[in-house]
Amino acid sequence: MARSLLFQSNVTIVFWGDCILTATCIIHRIPYRILNNCIPYQILYNIALDYSNFKIFGSLCYGVTQKHDKHKFSPKAGPTIFIGYPTGVKGYMLYGLESGKTIMSLNVVFHEIIMPFTMQHHNSTP
Numbered sequence: 001m002a003r004s005l006l007f008q009s010n011v012t013i014v015f016w017g018d019c020i021l022t023a024t025c026i027i028h029r030i031p032y033r034i035l036n037n038c039i040p041y042q043i044l045y046n047i048a049l050d051y052s053n054f055k056i057f058g059s060l061c062y063g064v065t066q067k068h069d070k071h072k073f074s075p076k077a078g079p080t081i082f083i084g085y086p087t088g089v090k091g092y093m094l095y096g097l098e099s100g101k102t103i104m105s106l107n108v109v110f111h112e113i114i115m116p117f118t119m120q121h122h123n124s125t126p
Helices: 002-009 013-027 040-045 116-124
Strands: 060-064 077-084 092-096 102-105 108-111
Antiparallel strands (some): 060 077
16 A cells, blocks of 8 residues: 555655555554454544545645744745644644655645646656
């Protein structure tokens, strides 16, 4: 599953760890026949799952950035890619395309049909 995420999103190999963590998150939230079609996460935590927060790995999104080193008129969100789900915290892990930094944000606008690394790959092809 991690290989599929990596190939589908066309992200660089630098994000292999994020692919594995995201694949693990997904695997723990799918039903298993051996568990009578129950979901391991639901069995462990006795919580009903909501799949609406699942997003496409490597897709373009705009996450709210931190306010330090910013002034009143600086942008509140920048272009990022979705690289996973943080452990134990509600929100999304994002990689800033301009800053090159990983951030965690709950306030994110997703554009799941746009895959920045795939577009870069196609643009660089002669």
